[in-house]
């Protein structure tokens with residue numbers, strides 16, 4: 001079978017994994033109704049390489065069964081949601097639906113916080129391994145949620161500040177003594193003031209990642225660092241197990257490591273670390289200037305879309321016929337006292 005023939009992927013049939021809680025299902029029904037009534041409206045989303053109409057449509061529904069299309073650009077290998085919610089609808093979605101639809105709860109639970117705590121500890125280890133950790137005093141996290149990523153750094157004596165729009169989730173970390181602030185960071189943080197900025201699972205939500213990343217880089221001191229993690233496409237097998245669970249409408253772009261390397265280099269950053277999880281540690285050079293009027297592409301991405309589509313195909317079949325990673329996760333969770341098996 002030719003790989004392209006499997007696309008667009010079949011609708012996930014609402015069989016999300018892990019299973020949805022009742023509160024999630026209600027939020028999903030509300031979003032679905034708002035899309036049907038056009039209360040939530042959509043706009044075209046062009047590729048960051050600026051090429052047009054050279055795409056493979058990978059799916060026409062997201063992991064929740066919502067009608068959004070996900071396109072793989074043959075020019076640069078980037079996947080994008082197109083069309084996507086317009087800014088007004090996105091603002092309303094994040095305010096009213098996001099937490100319930102994705103997390104099933106309006107406030108951070110201990111379990112939720114612990115999951116991010118483990119991630120924060122892995123950030124700390126990575127920074128130590130790269131010999132960056134001791135050099136860091138002031139840390140800003142954009143999109144910090146309950147503060148789980150920041151907490152190990154806070155306990156290690158670093159001066160941390162986090163920003164997020166969800167006041168309920170911020171409250172969890174505030175009670176632990178961290179400086180977590182509701183709203184946008186840009187006006188409240190001085191330029192060239194941070195030794196490290198963390199963007200964890202945030203970049204993929206930006207409608208204009210080029211402009212937004214420039215605003216973030218502005219806040220970092222020269223020769224200091226930026227830690228970015230996004231859900232990498234080539235990590236699906238280890239994270240959500242099947243491409244059917246990967247695509248979600250509020251992820252405007254779906255990155256891969258090779259593409260991100262071109263993206264960050266074009267933005268004028270030096271890459272100190274990268275991996276297929278799509279975790280990058282970057283350095284802001286001296287005399288950095290914002291570059292907003294650029295297309296993201298270069299020769300290294302030519303033909304890379306083939307690796308992406310082949311990986312999606314392979315991962316889909318692997319999970320369907322030999323779901324060993326999913327079974328391993330469920331057994332581990334069961335043994336730890338969880339419900340799901």
Ligand SMILES: [Zn+2]
Pocket residue numbers: 047048049050051073074075076077078
């Ligand atoms: Zn492109």
